[in-house]
Every structure is written in C-alpha cells, then in structure tokens.
Amino acid sequence: MSKQKALVEVKQLKQYFPIKGGILGRTVNHVKAVDDISFSIYEGETLSIVGESGCGKSTTGRAILRLDEPSGGEIFYDQKNILSFNKMDMRKLRKDMQVIFQDPFASLNPRQTVGQILGEALAIQNVVPAEKRHDRITELLAHVGLRPDHIDRYPHEFSGGQRQRIGIARALAVEPKLIICDEAVSALDVSIQAQVLNLLKELQRQYKLTYLFISHDLGVVRHISDRVMVMYLGKVVEIADKKSLFENPQHPYTKALLSAIPVPNRKEKRERVMLSGDVPSPINPPQGCRFHTRCPFAVDRCKTEVPQLTGVSNTHQVACHLV
Template sequence: MADQQAVLEVKNLKKYFPVKEGILKRTKNHVKAVNDISFEVQEQETFALVGESGCGKSTTGRSILRIIEPSEGEVFFKGVNLLDYSKREFRKMRKDLQLIFQDPYSSLNPRMTVKKLLLEPLLTHGTTNKKEAEQKVVEIAERVGLSKEQINRHPHEFSGGQRQRISIARALILNPQLVILDEAVSALDVSIQAQILNLLIELQKDLKLTYIFISHDLNVVKHISDRVGVMYLGQMMELSNTEDLYSNPLHPYTQSLLSAIPSHDPSVKKERIILKGDVPDPANPPSGCPFHLRCPKAYEKCAMEKPAFIEKEQNHWVACHLYE
C-alpha cells in the first residue's frame, strides 16, 4: 500500500440536519449526523466504514457524492475539491464516482428492462453512440454474470442477488474510478453474499477500482476490506488496516463490536462486551468523548474533553484518552 496514492481525501467533513419546530418551522437544533471526520482512500483499495445503525456511515458516503450536500469540509478526488463545483458542473464528474445501494429493487426503475436501465447512463453522459452502447451493455451484463437474453427482462423477474448484479453493472458501465457500496450485500442470503463479494473482488482487480464499503457486518468487512474506519455518533473512533484492527482493536467501542462476532469454532469461548444504554441523540451529543456514557473504561476526563485522533501505532489511529 505504501506505493499507492490517495484517490480520495475527506477532510473535516460535517453534515448537520436542522431540527425545525413550531408553526414557523424555525431551526431549534441540528442533528450532527457526520461530525468532523477525516480519512483517505488509497487507489485500488477497499476502505470500509463500520458502526452501529445511525453512526453516520451512510450519510458520509452520500455526502462524498453530494447526494446529500455536506455542511462543512472538503472532499478531494484526485486532488480536486468536489465541493468547489456547482451541482451542474459536478454532475459531469459523477460518472467517475458511483454508488451501489442496499436495496437494488428500489433503486431500479421497474418499468424499464435491464437493457434500458444499463443504456440510460451511457446515453445520458453521451459517452458513445447507440450501437456501441448496446454492445457495451451486453459486455457489462455478461461480466457480472447475466446472459444476453436476460437483459430484455424487467427487474421484478430476477432474484435479489441477480438484481444486485444489475445494480453493479449499472454502476460500472461508465467506467468509474471510485465506487461506494452502501450495505450492498446486507439484504442478501449468506450464500448469495459470498458470490456477490467474490464478484466485487474480481471486478476490482480487473477494472482497477477503488471501493468505499459501508457495512455493519464485521464478518463481511473482514473478508473484503484493506482498511477499516470505525464510526460512532458521527465521529471516527478508530482507523487501521484490517488485520491490525481485528487482531488488536484499541478503542473500547471497536472491542465491543468485535466481541459480538460469532465464532466459527464452538470450542472457542469469547468474552462478550455488553454496552450499557442506547446510542445518544445525535441532536444532543454528550460532552467530551461521544462514547463515554456507554464505555466500560471511561473515567472523569472522558466526560470533560474530546479525545484527539492520534496515531498510536504505525497507521493505526484511535480517538481515546486511554492512549494519550
């Protein structure tokens, strides 16, 4: 990884949603869905974002692609700040940055055949003439495991796994460089998950793709990712390469998440770390460390001061007062 370059740099990204109250709908507060996070994604790597539901990982992905406009921060793609462009200008760049959703059925127009669904982005971006576009549709469909005959069907005629293959084909047909996968396999059966993950790994190698893989499933993340960022309440708690994170988690939150992974060996007994209480309200986050109300290792300083995000070990970052 040392000889690779960062294809994406996220700096101090924030996304606050206004909370409006009263007849006049005045803004009374803000939900801090993403609260000042920074990270880099190296060329041709898979960078995973993990955490509980509501931690801000999906909002991060959508803010990078400006599906949701960020409140603050910078997002550099190949050295260019994506937030400097108008929406119209940015639309031209979107072919290099694609998103694959959790539910392929809701993201595919049920009235269109697969052929039309795959043709649409090509013709919209004016990348080729119709004959060449139709040939490219057949090629990408076969690449993701669909036959030439199947592309004349509608989405409802396919299984969940096949529909996700259609979504992958639709995302890749414009030859993007960065693909964000938002819980892309979580709705699939385990056996189908494995097939789709293996397909994604194969496509990444062949097409030299870079992935941001958003998931709550730590078993899946371990299988596919090169590095992992752990989020809690809109903030980055820990960031490391996958091997180090799973073998030596530093943050108590990461330790708790990993302790919940079922062991494949019934003879191995794991100590489960049960967290107290619920995730705090992101509209009223706690002072100090956002995790201190649930942390089994919290002490007085944790409630008073927000910990710095420090490099405790080489390429292993953590935001925790225990390591300062």
C-alpha cells in the first residue's frame, strides 16, 4: 500500500473549537477535537477511521472537506495544499471530494424531488448539459438500485435504505475521486447495511473511487476497509492494513475495541478487555499518552511523554511506549 500514490496527505492537522465565556464572550478555552495528526489516503483504497464517540473521526473528515476550517496543519489533495485555496478554488475542488452523511433524511431537502436533488448537483458543477441531465439522473438511480419512476418522488416517500441510496447517487453525480462516508450505514438496519456496503464496494470498483470511511462499528469496518486508523481523544494511536490490525493489534486501546466485537458463534470464546474510567475531556486532555488514565499497562513514562507513531512493519504503525 505504501507504494501507491497518496491522493490525500494530512500533516499535523489540528482542529480546536473555541469555548466562549464571560460578559464579553471572550475565548476562555478550546475543545481539542483533533490534535496534531498525520496520515495519507491512497488512490483507490478504503481507509477507515474508528474510535469511540468524540474521538475526532467526523471532525477529521469535515476538516479534509473544509466544512470546518482547521486550526492548524496542512491538507494536500493531489499534492496541492487545499488550505491555501480561495472560495472559487474550493468550489472547483468540491467536484472531486464528496460526502455521504450519517442521517439520510436530514441530509436531503424535503421540499425537492429526487430529480431536483440530483439535478442541482449536476447544474452547480456543470457536469452534463441541461438537455442530458434527465438521462444522467436516471442512470445514477439505476447504479444505486432505484427505479426511473423514483425521480419525481420526495425523500419522505422512501425507506431509510433507499434515502441513503439517494445520498450515494448525489455524491456520485459530479464524478468525484474521493468520497468521505461519515457513519454512512450506522442509521440503517443490519440487513440494509450489508446491501449498502456491497453497493459502495461495487461502485468503488466501477468508478475507481477512494473512500475515507468513518465508523464506530468494527464489523462493518472489517468488511469494507483496506486500512484502518484508530483514534482516541483527538490522536491517532494505531494505523495498519486490515489484516494486521484485526489479527495482530498492538495498542491496548485497539485490543479493547476489538474485544468488544460480538461473536456470532457462542462456542467461540473471546477474552473481553474492560477499560476502567471514562474518556477524559478534550478540553483538558491528559499529559503524555492520552490513553494512560484508562490503560492497564501504563508506566510513568506514559504520563509525561507523548508517544509518536512508530513502524511495527511496513504497513503497521502504533503510538505506544510499550511497543
């Protein structure tokens, strides 16, 4: 994987959200949602980000899209630093970078038909001439498993799975290279999840797409990923190819997450790793390794020194003093 071309390179990304206080509304502190992380997304791969709620998964995705302006660091798309782009440059780049949101109902305009929702994306980016847009919309609906007569229906007339298919069609409409899937299947029933995941994999093969897949469900991540990045409290603690991460996890936090995956076979025994305490506040995160307050193996060094990502193999990195 390391020999592939990096479509996106994130370097020392920070995303701090100000906390206002007092009569004058001055900034009194910051929520350190993402704090100095670096990683790459290679062309044609699916990189998944996993971790507990509040670890910075979705914030990272929004920062890459510049839906939120990062507080620091650099984001390179196709070797261009997009944080230096103006509004016009970003508008052109939006054609290459799309997103599928978690809630398929809230992300669709209830006053527009499916045809208007998809047609709007085609018109803004001028992907196809006006006279060919109806045919293109029908083609997109067919690609995601919907019928031509769905074009005149409104979002409330569809099931959750069908609405998410409309969201996928909207993302595909402008022929992007990168799609960020932000908990794209977490709101769906398990049977529908499988259908949507298989659809995403088929579309990736067909259109040579690159995915950043954000999820808390490790079962889903195992099905769709090429590589997996584990985040904890705004930091990357481990990043590896799927096989290495699931079969040979190195970080204590990763081991705890994997031990919580339900086992279909009741005869198969798995030792559950229970973590003590709650996730610390991102307003005032612990010094040193951020996981040391819950880690059963923490030593004095963990409390003072921030661990850096270290290579276990060519495709496996971990940020832990004990590895």
